[in-house]
Amino acid sequence: QKEVEQNSGPLSVPEGAIASLNCTYSDRGSQSFFWYRQYSGKSPELIMFIYSNGDKEDGRFTAQLNKASQYVSLLIRDSQPSDSATYLCAVNIGYGQNFVFGPGTRLSVLP
Amino acid sequence: DAGITQSPRHKVTETGTPVTLRCHQTENHRYMYWYRQDPGHGLRLIHYSYGVKDTDKGEVSDGYSVSRSKTEDFLLTLESATSSQTSVYFCAISDPGGNTEAFFGQGTRLTVV
Numbered sequence: 001q002k003e004v005e006q007n008s009g010p011l012s013v014p015e016g017a018i019a020s021l022n023c024t025y026s027d028r029g030s031q032s033f034f035w036y037r038q039y040s041g042k043s044p045e046l047i048m049f050i051y052s053n054g055d056k057e058d059g060r061f062t063a064q065l066n067k068a069s070q071y072v073s074l075l076i077r078d079s080q081p082s083d084s085a086t087y088l089c090a091v092n093i094g095y096g097q098n099f100v101f102g103p104g105t106r107l108s109v110l111p
Numbered sequence: 112d113a114g115i116t117q118s119p120r121h122k123v124t125e126t127g128t129p130v131t132l133r134c135h136q137t138e139n140h141r142y143m144y145w146y147r148q149d150p151g152h153g154l155r156l157i158h159y160s161y162g163v164k165d166t167d168k169g170e171v172s173d174g175y176s177v178s179r180s181k182t183e184d185f186l187l188t189l190e191s192a193t194s195s196q197t198s199v200y201f202c203a204i205s206d207p208g209g210n211t212e213a214f215f216g217q218g219t220r221l222t223v224v
Contacts, residue, residue, distance in 0.1 A: 043216060
């Protein structure tokens, strides 16, 4: 059973702070890793993907991957109230199939 | 936005009745997926398809069947709906390759009473 785990939250941070979201996965054959944001009542939308160890930055978002520790994280700098959503970590073992999702972490950014 | 349309968007049905949900894509992506999303469980894969008439089961496939007769359409059928199948259903598409993302449809909220 391939598993992806996340803290369910809620994670509350003040506006302007850094939000740190974490994810661990069980399948060492996992090849690529995705962070999706889902607003209440909406469908998931991709924020970032990463497939190499290290950091990947895109605007206020940084994804970090450590395959040896089977750990992926998402940092959101200068958090805004509009960042309040559930963040889903997803893992793909390859060949376009079988995205496995974590349960999601609910983030609340307080004005 | 990726061209994925789910229908219907909302449905209320009675226990024991058959229900079919439709996913239509205009992106010509090879892979199509059906997920259900429930509080505390996140997104769970029901079935997926890797080509026309090529489908496989996901982790929660019991009580569901699928069909894909055309690249653009992927149907999910609940043969005899039960209250435990009350959920939000998402269709997703992707292309082959480990580094390609999944794009999601708007979702279908199904209530079985």
